[in-house]
Amino acid sequence: MATIYELNPYNPQPRSIEAIATALKKGAVMLYPTDTVYAIGCDLNAKSAVERVRKIKQMSNDKPLTFISSSLSNISQYAWVSDRAYRIMKHLIPGAYTFLLPATKLVPKLVMSPKRKTTGIRVPDHQVCQDLLKALDNPIISTSAHLPNQEGEFPTIGVEKARLFDVLDKSVDLILDNGVEPGFQLSTILDLTTEEPMIIRKGLGWEEAENWLSVLS
Numbered sequence: 001m002a003t004i005y006e007l008n009p010y011n012p013q014p015r016s017i018e019a020i021a022t023a024l025k026k027g028a029v030m031l032y033p034t035d036t037v038y039a040i041g042c043d044l045n046a047k048s049a050v051e052r053v054r055k056i057k058q059m060s061n062d063k064p065l066t067f068i069s070s071s072l073s074n075i076s077q078y079a080w081v082s083d084r085a086y087r088i089m090k091h092l093i094p095g096a097y098t099f100l101l102p103a104t105k106l107v108p109k110l111v112m113s114p115k116r117k118t119t120g121i122r123v124p125d126h127q128v129c130q131d132l133l134k135a136l137d138n139p140i141i142s143t144s145a146h147l148p149n150q151e152g153e154f155p156t157i158g159v160e161k162a163r164l165f166d167v168l169d170k171s172v173d174l175i176l177d178n179g180v181e182p183g184f185q186l187s188t189i190l191d192l193t194t195e196e197p198m199i200i201r202k203g204l205g206w207e208e209a210e211n212w213l214s215v216l217s
Helices: 014-025 047-057 072-078 083-092 127-136 161-168 206-216
Strands: 003-006 030-032 039-041 066-068 097-102 118-122 174-177 188-191 198-201
Touching (some): 014 127, 030 161, 072 083, 083 097, 083 206, 161 174, 198 206
Parallel strands (some): 003 174, 030 174, 066 118, 097 188
Antiparallel strands (some): 188 198
């Protein structure tokens, strides 16, 4: 049974944030809110926890995992950022945008795409996430918390928070509740690994991303 932390959405309690960060460093897996949907996550460098996240989401090792980072400067430690990619990201961070970038050696192999050596990173515009990232001092795995249907497949989002908590209670160690219902749109994914950056999934804020791509590309 998971430990539930009730957090103020605008000013998360520091003691709770520190306790959560300590648990993540020890390999805990959590269900937590972001600026898009609720996500399942763990410390990027906690191998056993990453493996558990994959098991919960029924993801094979050849499927890359996205993670959240605290800032654009922090992203540059985990990915190679070209001048063009930097200009685009600067206008969209923080926000509901996932950027596909060439991974550096700091990204664990269990997380990145094994064939392309790329990784998906985003900087959320969300106080709980930012406080956690600061306390942990590590990126955090972030994969949307969908629930399996009767066929074992993960359907589209839109599940109420109470249902998420109930179904995933025995799968995760921590549940973070900031009193807000999960969103209904995923992040917009931008592929910045190609010569011509492109949107490969239209999610929250895709119109703004498209605008900046046309201006800066």
